[in-house]
Amino acid sequence: MRSALGRAAGYAPWSARAWRETAFTAAGVGPAAALPFVMLCAVPYPQFAIVLVPLLPALASVLTAVQRSRFHALLDLHIPPTRHGESWYTPAGIGRRLRSEATWRQVCYHAVVAPTAAVGAVAVVCCWTFGALCAGVLSWAWAVPGTLRLPGWVSGDHVPLTVLGVLLVLAAPPLAHLLTRAETAFAAALLGPSRTRELARRVEDLAVSRAEVVDAADAERRRIERDLHDGAQQRLVSLAMNLGLARATLKDLPPEARSVIDEAHREAKEAIEELNGLVRGLHPAVLEDRGLDAALSGVAARAPLPVRLSVDLPRRPAATVEAVAYFVVSEALANVAKHARASRVEVAVRVRAGRLLVTVEDDGAGGADPSRGTGLSGLAGRVRSVDGTLHLDSPVGGPTVITVELPCAL
Template sequence: MAISGAPRRIYTWIAARTPWSAWARHHTVFTVAAIPPALPALLGFTCTALAPGRSPVPLLLLLVLVLSPLLTTLQRSRFRALLGLDVPEIVRERRWWSPRGLAERLRSEATWRQYGYHLLVSPLAAAAGALVVLAWVCGAVGASVYAWCWMLPADTRTPGWTGDYDLITGAGVLLLLAAPWWAVLVARLDAFAAAALLGPNRSRELERRVEDLAESRAGVLDAADLERRRIERDLHDGAQQRLVALAMNLGIARATLPDLPPEAKAVIDEAHREAKEAIEELNNLVRGLHPAVLEDRGLDAALSGIAARAPFPVELTVDIGTRPGATVEAVAYFVVSETLANVAKHARADRCSVRVVRGPTPGGAGCRGDLLRVTVTDDGVGGADPSGGTGLVGLRKRVGSVDGTIMIDSPLGGPTVITVELPCGL
């Protein structure tokens, strides 16, 4: 009868972990392979033990310093080939044998972590590997005692010797069963130590990765901003000028051709009106991409234009001193523009105030650094919900693109206060 279900899984698990399984051989070979790379450190300890009057530190450090690159390469190869563990290599700017490369390694904490592995972990792993070999040998000898005991002299057999051999056989079998698990324990501890000591510092690598991502993101934002400016210039100098020329020609035709039939005049009037509307839409599109006044005269002038075009009174206060980066300026401009557009559409407000200041913002025990703080307040009906539409969600995404924060306080009945903080370091 075939075994199925949970019993079959248990049987398969046990069969895969017997002393004669590939699992046992695999981990045993890995632990035994730890012995050759540990020989330099073991040799240093032996020389120190034979010369107790001398300090072991100079000899050991000199030995490991010279052989550390080779030992690290051997250990990485052992973990990759026998355990499938890829220990990342530490990237160095200079070769280790050059004077500057040697000085760089002596100052690097990664080098001293590698020294710690080669001086402490590697000898312990080698000793554990030797114990694994000893366990296999003693287990095999003890479990097979009845197969070779006939070679012993007959006078060594005392009364009750079979009982003693039964105990030896049982102990040998237990050693054979325990040896693979001991090898697994040693392999896992060795792998944990190697990942922590031989590879790069994870926290430093994460910090470096975050810095690289921040730099690449800043580059992407700058490239997008430059592309928006290019499109704005192309539209302003190309399509917009053509539309202006078209509107002028249509106006001239309407003024200088009074004898045209009424139907033709109506067509010219309609074309002239649509051309002017197209120019106005294109102007709005250009301002939405990147207003030229923002680049030429700064945030104060650009926000003044937005406030003047709003359908309600806007009290504008801008106190930023030195201009922040172009990307931060653009985000602040679009935040104010989109916020005022949302107020005009949904808030039913009578007036609005916009305040833009630059400086450190208190936060707990210290401050959050150089920030551009944008506060928009309206006296509308309130109840703004970021999950209720795409306007506030778009604001969050735009502010988050430069690691900024946005806070929305909008109780029912108003007022609504939207506070945005943008780091000026970009």
């Protein structure tokens, strides 16, 4: 009961909302008249349409800006702008706008919704003015008797007129509210960007930003590789070389000193191997300098089982795609060596239908399960990061085939 009263009080003619919404609806009359006016002008002169149609997007855009500022100033509502991004004065730009569904949604708003709302706005204003006038009749007659001359169709009794006036004043705020809500709903649907468009744009943004992140990670790996190569690797090789030189030239050392040098030499060589392995896992220099074929033949030659490698690419794919393909093959070969009990592996890299197709097939025991090891799921993650797909076919008993498709513009 109280809430009903409270709600009713919200519509009281003296509430701030009533005045704000009245102001809002009334302010719509001007901009609402513009498009119908132009269109009506064009009716007697059909040839005028040649000029009008190309101007339509511009007009719609200006009116939309006006309406947007009206919503913002009077209702504090923000209607997000639609994105066009085309230049205005080129015929192509105008053509694009004319084909854009956003333009026609706006035209629909300015030609239909706004004028309808304007009619409602006139009604609201009438409610206020006639209501206030009529409601004042009784008090006028009482305060200054004899001066009130009403038109003949109004009956002599002032009471019904006063009641009518009060009712009209009371009706104005809910009417203004109704109009405001309706127009707001239409404006959000017709003036703002469409939801599908918005989602499409968001997907595009996300795809771009993800690609940037993936590329940045890749560039970072390459930078680390360079730093390691220029710094630690050279130093270690030099250290191992000096130790080797000491071993080779200092023949008359006591056996303890010799064994210490031997040990240090062995460890330095192991450190070089370890560092090389690390760099190969990051982003090997051969991949950057010479591309997939050279890098993969290194991987294949290091594999502890026979690998048949065929790489058939017309050109080098993007660096990030190359890196993922390299990673796929080297991880897959490591997995095969570790788990598959295979006697040979077939690796093929080729382009099919605009996609880079990488297949790794072994004749091992099969039954590979991506959920068990981190190797395969790590692979899948890296493949997904460039919008690729990974397919694993590994029946128990073999053979196991990993097929990876990566987008590539070749």
